[in-house]
Amino acid sequence: MSRRVIYIVLDGLSHSVAHQHMGYLLALTEAQQASYYCLECELPAISRPLYECLLTGATPIESGIVNNAITRLSNQVSLFDLAKEAGKTTAAAAYHWISELYNRSPYQACRDRFTVAPDLPIQYGLFYHQDHYPDDHLFLDAEYLRRQYDPDLLLIHPMNIDDAGHKYSLDSPQYRNQARQTDRILSDWLPAWIAAGYQIIVTADHGMNNDFNHCGILPEERQVPLFVIGDAFSHDSSAKPLQRQLCGIVADLLQLEHAKARCQALLKESS
Template sequence: MNKVILVVLDGLNAKTAHTYMGFLEHLIENNQCAAYRMNAELPAQSRPLYEVIQTGVPSYLNGIVSNGTVRRSKETSVFQLAKAAGLKTGAASYHWVSELYNKAPFNPMTDRIQLDTDQAIENGLFYYEDHYPDSHLIADGAYLINEKQTDYILIHSMNIDDIGHKFGSQSKEYVQAAVRMDALLANYLMDWLKKGYQVVVTADHGMNEYCTHNGVTEEERQVPLYIFSDKVTVGDCRETLVPQLQLAPLLCYLLAIEKSAAMQDLTFI
């Protein structure tokens, strides 16, 4: 099948993922996926990198240059390409994703639940508090997968990032947030694969010890990339540092749809 679930774990750096997320590491050890490191674009901020992930266009060209840039995207996203190809799109994510691809500004009174729309994200469940529980978020995504039969869905969590901003990347709290997400994925991932989904797990950016992210350090820029797909050779390839601009064309490849003209050619698999 050409269905894809993209899981974005906001604020998760590669070092923490590869050290403490034991379920995902178990699947690497047993050759169940391909594992890379990905180098996030700059600035290493959330809203600009949501746009990079979905469009493959860097910030200086796409115009989403900070978290304060609140407007619809002007680029062609994977959501749009998938919908144009007749695929069903969905997102269980932070409300900034809705602002980029469906409605801006986001109104929490009317825009939290967006089902069966004609927008780029046809079915969306959007939250607007950073501490919205990851357990609820993953359940929201599972609902859209099961009830709306989405072909391309984004599941985007904020708890790791939220904890990182409070305690920093060297804290026990940050590690514990990553461990909790690893356990949540363990409860869902194998079922998604049995249903024929390809699954990509990554992050937008990392986190540093000073409770922030924006710069060029490895902690802020290097994030994990796990790919579960029979279209990609399995194995531990983490010596390879993949540019984040490669993620959008990868998603198009997995969905078997044409990438946009603005996206790079896919080169790392």
């Protein structure tokens, strides 16, 4: 059975902070409406390479997107490509690097910020290009796309947690409080999306360290959260999903033909 998916990537959110401070998402897990897993991100633990991993299943070494300064279209088959080829509708409220990877590169704000282009992999997009673009605005952008275009696949990618980490470091009240604030924003939207039957993934690209940065193998940099919500998931506590398998998991939920890595234990057999 094909389902609609909302794929949320909370940029820069470390597992330790998610596991301790995101009370609404943790309440869903206590109520058995969500399941929580800790993932280890691929290396290098930086954004653009890991967007590519999350959306194509390719590790940075495989994709060639190995640093944030590589500005070109992806040469991998993305979730957006697979969904569009299958006749499904795609949308993204996300940082402009997502547009550069899958639609047009380089990003031109006047052309690409508001995207309505059924011929592109991301058919409907609201993209931003400043790291402090407010998360509450970004979720409003996402809800506009959801209501206006009813996408089968909706990517939501806010940046304020990562921005706070780069300004104040991992072990700072500002970083923790921004995680709490984003969790509160999620509590405004998730109940309606859950009631509407969406399958929802909430994860992060990488974590954060006390040098105001991320790139390497420290647990606080590499360990990221994964919350899954919906009746297509097995909610098996023994499942051990990998970051590079999330693309295949979303493709399975959408019933897309693909050869991506997958974690079958995370999904019910009928999915």
